[in-house]
Amino acid sequence: MRLLICLAALVAVSYSEEPKHSPPKVQVYTTEPxxxxxxxxxxxxxxxxxxxxxxxxxxxxxxxxxxxVQTDLAFRQGWRFHLTKSVAFSPERGQRYSCRVTHGTSRNDYAWEPNM
Structure with a gap:
């Protein structure tokens, strides 16, 4: 019985540990070309x-x-989160469109590449 309790406690501790910091993967794109x-x-x-x-x-x-508009925060296996934000726009020549992501103390801008 004691062995079973010890195993259960070990499993509980291993699942309660918070996953390590993982920086986001970012994709910037449009619905149409x-x-x-x-x-x-x-x-x-x-x-x-x-x-x-x-x-x-x-x-x-x-x-x-x-x-x-932003989706609700969701997660996958291993507590890795994902989120999507979108907005209607009409791109103009010479204008810069980007996505700024702030995660903890890190802030990065990701440019949309129009390929036009």
């Missing part, structure tokens, strides 16, 4: 990060785009 002046949706998908303390901003020339 990029075309200047044509309505589209800018999407920033952030995945495989831990802890869940994260902020996503969609930017146009460094200014946050209004009316962006």
């Amino acid at each position: 990029g075309e200047f002046g044509k309505a589209n949706t800018l999407i920033c998908h952030v995945s495989d990060f831990h802890p869940p303390d994260i902020t996503i901003e969609l930017l146009h020339d460094g200014t946050e785009l209004p009316n962006a």
Whole structure:
């Protein structure tokens, strides 16, 4: 009986340990192929990060785009989280569109590459 209790305690401790810090993987893309002046949706998908303390901003020339929509925070096996933020926009020539991700104390900007 004691062995069973010890094994149960060991399993509980191993599952209660918080996963280590994992930086996010970031993808910035659009729903349709990029075309200047044509309505589209800018999407920033952030995945495989831990802890869940994260902020996503969609930017146009460094200014946050209004009316962006964010999914609920979700997780996969191993407590790796994922989140998506999107906003309607019409890309213009010479303008810069990006996704700024702040995870803990780290902040990075990821540019959308229009391939036009």
